[in-house]
Amino acid sequence: MSTHKAALCKVQMLKLFLTSARCVRITRFHGVCGLSTSTPASSPKVCIVGGGPAGFYTAQHLVKNVINTFTQTAQHARCSFHGNVRVGKDVTVEELQEAYHAVVLSYGAEGNRTMGVPGEDLAGVYSAKDFVGWYNGLPRNRELRPDLSCETAVILGQGNVALDVARMLLSPVDILKKTDITQHALDALAESSVRRVLIVGRRGPLQVACTIKELREMVNLPGTRPEMEASEFEGIAETLKSLARPRKRLTELLLKAAIETPGEEELEKRNRAERAWGFRFLRRPLEVLPSTDLIRAAGIRLAVNRLEGDGEGVRAVATGEVEDVECGLVISSIGYKSLPIDPAVPFDTRKAIIPNTMGRVQQTAGLYCSGWVKRGPTGVIATTMNDSFDTARTLLQDIGKGTLDVSTVKPGSQGVSALLEKRGVKPVSFSDWEKIDSEETRRGETRGKPREKMLDVGEMLQQSCDFLPSSTVILTNHGRERGLLESCGPGASCRNLQS
Ligand code: NAP
Numbered sequence: 001m002s003t004h005k006a007a008l009c010k011v012q013m014l015k016l017f018l019t020s021a022r023c024v025r026i027t028r029f030h031g032v033c034g035l036s037t038s039t040p041a042s043s044p045k046v047c048i049v050g051g052g053p054a055g056f057y058t059a060q061h062l063v064k065n066v067i068n069t070f071t072q073t074a075q076h077a078r079c080s081f082h083g084n085v086r087v088g089k090d091v092t093v094e095e096l097q098e099a100y101h102a103v104v105l106s107y108g109a110e111g112n113r114t115m116g117v118p119g120e121d122l123a124g125v126y127s128a129k130d131f132v133g134w135y136n137g138l139p140r141n142r143e144l145r146p147d148l149s150c151e152t153a154v155i156l157g158q159g160n161v162a163l164d165v166a167r168m169l170l171s172p173v174d175i176l177k178k179t180d181i182t183q184h185a186l187d188a189l190a191e192s193s194v195r196r197v198l199i200v201g202r203r204g205p206l207q208v209a210c211t212i213k214e215l216r217e218m219v220n221l222p223g224t225r226p227e228m229e230a231s232e233f234e235g236i237a238e239t240l241k242s243l244a245r246p247r248k249r250l251t252e253l254l255l256k257a258a259i260e261t262p263g264e265e266e267l268e269k270r271n272r273a274e275r276a277w278g279f280r281f282l283r284r285p286l287e288v289l290p291s292t293d294l295i296r297a298a299g300i301r302l303a304v305n306r307l308e309g310d311g312e313g314v315r316a317v318a319t320g321e322v323e324d325v326e327c328g329l330v331i332s333s334i335g336y337k338s339l340p341i342d343p344a345v346p347f348d349t350r351k352a353i354i355p356n357t358m359g360r361v362q363q364t365a366g367l368y369c370s371g372w373v374k375r376g377p378t379g380v381i382a383t384t385m386n387d388s389f390d391t392a393r394t395l396l397q398d399i400g401k402g403t404l405d406v407s408t409v410k411p412g413s414q415g416v417s418a419l420l421e422k423r424g425v426k427p428v429s430f431s432d433w434e435k436i437d438s439e440e441t442r443r444g445e446t447r448g449k450p451r452e453k454m455l456d457v458g459e460m461l462q463q464s465c466d467f468l469p470s471s472t473v474i475l476t477n478h479g480r481e482r483g484l485l486e487s488c489g490p491g492a493s494c495r496n497l498q499s
Helices: 003-012 053-062 070-074 093-099 128-136 160-170 183-190 212-219 236-242 245-258 264-272 381-401 413-422 430-445 457-464 477-482 492-496
Strands: 015-019 025-027 045-049 081-083 102-105 125-127 152-156 196-200 224-226 275-280 283-290 297-308 315-326 329-332 367-369
Touching: 045 053, 045 093, 053 070, 053 381, 081 430, 093 102, 093 413, 102 381, 125 128, 128 160, 128 183, 128 329, 152 160, 152 315, 160 196, 160 212, 160 275, 212 245, 224 264, 236 245, 283 315, 297 329, 367 381, 430 457
Parallel strands: 015 045, 045 102, 102 367, 125 329, 152 196, 152 329, 196 275, 224 275
Antiparallel strands: 015 025, 025 081, 283 297, 297 315
16 A cells, blocks of 8 residues: 555544533544454544644644534544543643644633732722623623623723623623623623723734724724724825735724714714714823722723834833823733643743644654644634644644554544543533533524523533432532533533534
């Protein structure tokens, strides 16, 4: 058999096992009989850690199927899905490596960058990550109960997450109630007094980090009008012709919202609007200012910056001037960051990524990575897709070239399942997850929503494993309630399964 054919057979026989770091997803790809003379026991076995887009796109490419939804990947004949397992706690990466020929780490960015300014711990100050988790129904954020009793909210950072949060704070309740927002967040937002949201960036209009689709959604949000400082856009129109196309289109839209005279229809919308949003540029947070009782946020002190350099790499430098903005809600949205998963895996703490070359983890044979943990929390979903396909290609090339040793027989899921059982961990299969999904959908239907998410991991597990008694202990020991199901059920990762 030619090398190419041999490699192809190996690929077609590939078995994959996918798990998630703190969350738990384990997907196993079973060999397809009849494609190779090798026995299933000797086919390559790969484990993917992470059940979000990066994990699923990596899996999708590895099974080499023309499939376009994550659900189809999870149901693929060579793939199985296991939730409720925390890698680094329930099972170590080294144990996965013993059981599999290769392990791909695709566990995303669970942490967030902090501002590191005084007052960050005052009531009324939240990280965007927690706030998003709250309205998206992540069990660990369900008790957040943000105080929305103020009129002005300040969001720090001008990326897509900042715009998501701004939109959520300002959306009419009639729109929100048709989405899968949790009922408790909907109730809180319906009572919200927030009428004005300022989205603050340390650099200028040419450096906003959001993308055009998200900005357009903000601009078109019913019941709102833009509230910008025209002076901050001086000289921007003149730079348009020198900009690359995506930045040019984004800036044109920004200018349209900020300084162009609106047409009749738009003018009418703005006149009727009861809520406002706007960007503020060249401002870096210095301190969250406390209320007189020193308990909650009452404002934010910002350093006024000027720019040095050109284009995207332009730097913000403090002018020495400061400005105070009154606000009762501060949401820090300055980016997510990946966390180390296991002492056995190299981690670059400065860049908050796993050091890698084209997805191969440096100095660790058989270990790969994809998605945010590989390149940092940047880009849109298509970026993660391409990045994950690249890692899958790298892995397949290594099998083809023989640099990834797949000659030994590995126990695969049997080995890991035995370890998990011994440790009292009960993985959740994809069909278990589907039970949770259909129950959430059913509950949503009764309220005219796509779904009503469950916020309690115990309830999810009970729903998924109807044979388990409700008092079963496997749900609560080892802190596993924060595990895989968190993203498997109502969380962001699981929603991605629908995409
Ligand atoms: P992001 O895109 O990296 O934006 C972070 C923002 O925070 C930037 O404006 C950045 O300004 C600012 N910032 C960073 N450090 C700061 C500091 N120390 N002080 C003040 N400002 C600071 O992060 P994100 O909004 O969290 O989004 C994460 C990723 O998710 C992005 O790739 C985003 O596109 C993606 N996402 C996509 C969608 C979607 O596709 N719909 C939705 C949500 C999120 P500088 O530019 O000056 O650094």
